[in-house]
Amino acid sequence: MYHLTLPEVITHSSVSVEKKNAEYLKLKENKKGVLNLASQIYNYDFFWKCLTPEPKHRDRIPNDLVTSLTTYFGSVEQFKQAFATVATNHFGSGWLVYVRLVWLTWNKKEGKLQLFEGHDAENPLQHELVPLLTIDVWEHAYYLDYKNERAKFIDKFWNFVNWSFVASNLRSTTKGPQKEL
Incomplete structure (x- = not known):
């Protein structure tokens, strides 16, 4: 199949x-x-769009995204720590069909940013959440370079995040935090 x-x-x-x-x-x-x-x-398509080798998209986080992350997580660094903690502690293993992802999402119903931990092929759209950023924490995503040290993979992940893409996703929400702040 x-x-x-x-x-x-x-x-x-x-x-x-x-x-x-x-x-x-x-x-x-x-x-x-x-x-x-x-x-x-x-x-997977979304995950790859969250990454970029281009410094202009990864080195500077757009101001509206900084404001939103600070509002909901305390600071950009606190957001990264919360995201990394969920990603590092995500439990389990599986086969090709078992994809694990951690997402930053916009919750339309509650009007807030939140982290979403998905199992199997689950994604935030199934829960009426708007995906903003994700990381694949299944072993095939990092094992060749980091062996079983997922935390090192997650730490390096931040060097390649396409913050312009994340901010664009946030701006595209019909009721995003930038309208409430």
């Missing part, structure tokens, strides 16, 4: 039972497989 693209999975999930292998049959019986694949594609 993992060698297929999402459109192929959707196409194959409607093929007759006689032509399906066991994995496709599972998809037909439970469309959750399609949702999980779509979520994983979204999660």
Whole structure:
């Protein structure tokens, strides 16, 4: 199933039972497989957009984002510490389907920034949260460079955050904190 693209999975999930292998049959019986694949594609696409090698996007955090992070977390450094703590302490292991992410989100219902810890292919959109920033804390994201020292990976993560992208995500919320401050 993992060698297929999402459109192929959707196409194959409607093929007759006689032509399906066991994995496709599972998809037909439970469309959750399609949702999980779509979520994983979204999660990884979003994760890569959160990173940049460009100093102009990572070295300066836009003022409105600094203000929002300070309002909800006390300071940018306190936000980074809270984010890193959740990411470092995220428990568990799994296989390809088991993607773990930690997100900074805008909670539309409560009107605030918050951290969201997702399991499996879960993402904040499933909980009506607007994603702003994420990190993949599954071992394949860091093991080759950092072995089992996830905290070192998270520490280096901050050197590549695309703060312009994060701020743009915050500004795109229909009721973001910049309108309340």
